[in-house]
Amino acid sequence: MREKVKLTLLPLNQCHEVEKGSQLHDELFSFGVEFPCGGHARCRGCRIRVREGNLSITAPQKSMLDDDEIKAGWRLACQGVISEDLTLEIDQWKTDILSDNTDFQFSSMPGLGVAIDLGTTTLASQLVNRETGEVMAIETDINPQAKYGGDIMSRIDYASRLKKQKNLQSLIRSKLYNMIQALLKSAEIQPTDIQRIVIAGNTVMHNIFCGIDVEPLGFHPFEPISNNLKNYKASDLKWNFSNDMDVAFLPGVGSFIGSDILMGAWVKNMAESEKLKVLVDLGTNGEILVGNKEKILAASTAAGPAFEGAGISMGMRAASGAVSSVSVRKGRMVPKVLGQTEPRGICGSGLVDAVAAFLDSGQISSNGRIQNGESLSVLEPVIITQKDVRELQLAKGAIATGIQLLLKEMGAREIDVDEVYLSGAFGNYISKQSARRIGLLNFPQKKITTAGNTALLGAKLALFNDMDENHFYEIREKTEHLDLSTHPDFTDLFTALVNFPEKS
Numbered sequence: 049m050r051e052k053v054k055l056t057l058l059p060l061n062q063c064h065e066v067e068k069g070s071q072l073h074d075e076l077f078s079f080g081v082e083f084p085c086g087g088h089a090r091c092r093g094c095r096i097r098v099r100e101g102n103l104s105i106t107a108p109q110k111s112m113l114d115d116d117e118i119k120a121g122w123r124l125a126c127q128g129v130i131s132e133d134l135t136l137e138i139d140q141w142k143t144d145i146l147s148d149n150t151d152f153q154f155s156s157m158p159g160l161g162v163a164i165d166l167g168t169t170t171l172a173s174q175l176v177n178r179e180t181g182e183v184m185a186i187e188t189d190i191n192p193q194a195k196y197g198g199d200i201m202s203r204i205d206y207a208s209r210l211k212k213q214k215n216l217q218s219l220i221r222s223k224l225y226n227m228i229q230a231l232l233k234s235a236e237i238q239p240t241d242i243q244r245i246v247i248a249g250n251t252v253m254h255n256i257f258c259g260i261d262v263e264p265l266g267f268h269p270f271e272p273i274s275n276n277l278k279n280y281k282a283s284d285l286k287w288n289f290s291n292d293m294d295v296a297f298l299p300g301v302g303s304f305i306g307s308d309i310l311m312g313a314w315v316k317n318m319a320e321s322e323k324l325k326v327l328v329d330l331g332t333n334g335e336i337l338v339g340n341k342e343k344i345l346a347a348s349t350a351a352g353p354a355f356e357g358a359g360i361s362m363g364m365r366a367a368s369g370a371v372s373s374v375s376v377r378k379g380r381m382v383p384k385v386l387g388q389t390e391p392r393g394i395c396g397s398g399l400v401d402a403v404a405a406f407l408d409s410g411q412i413s414s415n416g417r418i419q420n421g422e423s424l425s426v427l428e429p430v431i432i433t434q435k436d437v438r439e440l441q442l443a444k445g446a447i448a449t450g451i452q453l454l455l456k457e458m459g460a461r462e463i464d465v466d467e468v469y470l471s472g473a474f475g476n477y478i479s480k481q482s483a484r485r486i487g488l489l490n491f492p493q494k495k496i497t498t499a500g501n502t503a504l505l506g507a508k509l510a511l512f513n514d515m516d517e518n519h520f521y522e523i524r525e526k527t528e529h530l531d532l533s534t535h536p537d538f539t540d541l542f543t544a545l546v547n548f549p550e551k552s
Contacts, residue, residue: 072128159243161511311506323466
C-alpha cells in the first residue's frame with residue numbers, strides 16, 4: 049500500500065488523504081479546481097499558494113510567475129507533485145476580503161505601524177509607513193475561529209458552554225502573529241521598524257482576543273464584562289519579535305457595539321456634522337449608528353446570518369462559485385457568478401438581488417410567500433427556498449426596525465437624514481436599489497453611500513494618534529448605546545416592517 053499524506057485546501061478548510069507522489073493536477077481536479085489551459089502551464093488559472101509544506105519550482109512556473117509571487121509561495125497546480133503534507137490556498141476559491149485604499153490625512157510619525165480589522169469571518173491587515181502614509185503590504189485571510197461557528201452567537205456558545213474560549217483566543221492570536229510576519233516578509237523589512245499595532249473589532253472578537261469572559265454576551269442584557277481599550281506589549285501575546293512593540297485593541301461602547309462600528313463614525317466625521325447621518329454595518333449582528341455633533345445613538349439588532357449567506361439553503365461566502373448579484377434584462381434574470389467557475393451557491397448580496405427580482409416579477413408576494421411551490425431557481429443548480437426568503441425577511445426587518453427606532457429616539461424621520469453609509473464587506477457589495485426594494489433601507493438611493501472597510505481605515509488613523517488623546521475617544525464618550533430589545537415599540541414596528549414593500 050502506498051504511503052498517504054494529508055492535503056488541506058483553503059479557504060474551504062477541506063482536508064483529504066492522498067497518495068504520496070500523486071500529481072497535484074489530478075487530485076485538485078477531482079475537487080473542482082479548473083485548469084483553463086489543460087494543465088500545460090500556459091496560463092495562471094490554476095494558481096495556488098503553499099501555506100504549509102513544499103512544492104518544487106519548475107522552469108514553466110518561473111516563466112509564468114514573477115519572483116515576488118514565487119517568494120510569497122505561489123505555484124501552478126498543474127506542475128506539482130505531492131511528496132509531503134501540504135496546505136494550499138486555492139486562488140480560484142479565494143474569498144474577496146474588503147481591504148482599504150482610502151486616502152487619509154495624518155501627521156507624520158517615525159517608524160511603521162500595522163492596522164488590523166479583526167472580523168468574525170474575515171481578517172484584513174496593512175503595514176503602514178507612518179512617515180509617508182504609504183501602505184507597504186496587505187494581508188487578508190479567513191478568521192480560523194470560523195470552523196467553530198460562522199456567527200458570533202455560535203462562537204460565544206463554543207467559548208462559554210463548551211469552555212473553549214482559550215482555544216479561540218490562541219487561534220486568533222497565532223493567526224494575527226503569522227499575518228504580521230507575512231506583512232514583514234512581503235515588504236522585506238525587519239520587525240524592529242514596527243512601532244505600533246492597532247486592532248479594531250466587534251465586542252466578541254475583542255473579548256476573545258483579550259481573554260475577557262464572553263459568557264455574559266450570550267444572554268440578556270448582552271452586556272460585556274469590559275469593552276475598554278486594552279494595551280499590550282508583543283511579548284504579552286507571545287509574539288516573538290526582536291522588539292517589544294506596542295499592541296492596542298481599540299474599545300467599543302457596550303453590548304455588540306465594538307470599535308469596528310465606532311471607527312465608521314470617526315472616519316465619516318459623524319460627531320462633527322451639523323446634519324444627521326446614519327451608519328449601518330450589515331452582518332450577523334446589524335450595528336447601527338444615528339447621529340450628528342449633538343449626540344450619537346448606537347444599537348445592534350439580531351439580524352441573523354442571512355446577509356452573510358449562512359443559514360441559507362445554498363448560502364455561502366462571497367467566494368468563487370457564489371452568485372453575487374442578479375440583474376434583470378428584458379424581463380430575464382441574469383445572475384453573476386464570482387470566479388471563472390460553475391455556480392455552487394449564493395452569497396448575501398446575490399440573495400438580496402434575487403429576492404428583489406422575484407418581488408418585481410410577482411413570483412414572491414409582499415408577505416414573502418413564494419407563489420408557486422417552495423423554491424425558485426436562480427441559476428442551475430442554485431435555488432432559494434421559502435425558508436431562505438423568511439430568513440431574509442427577518443434580517444431586513446430587524447435592521448429596518450433598528451433604524452426607525454434610533455431615528456425616533458433622535459426625534460427625526462428618514463427625510464431628515466442627510467447621508468446613509470453602508471460599511472463592511474456586505475455593505476460594500478449590496479445593490480442599493482435592491483436594498484430599497486426589499487425594504488432594508490427606506491432612503492432615497494442618492495443618499496446611500498458605500499463606505500468601504502471603515503474599521504481598517506480607522507485602525508490606520510489610530511496608528512498616527514496618541515492612544516489617550518484621540519478624537520476617536522471623544523466620539524466614544526458622545527455615543528449612547530440603546531437596547532432595542534426592551535424598547536416598547538420594537539415588536540409592533542418589527543411586525544409592520546417584516547413584510548416586503550408593495551411594488552411601486
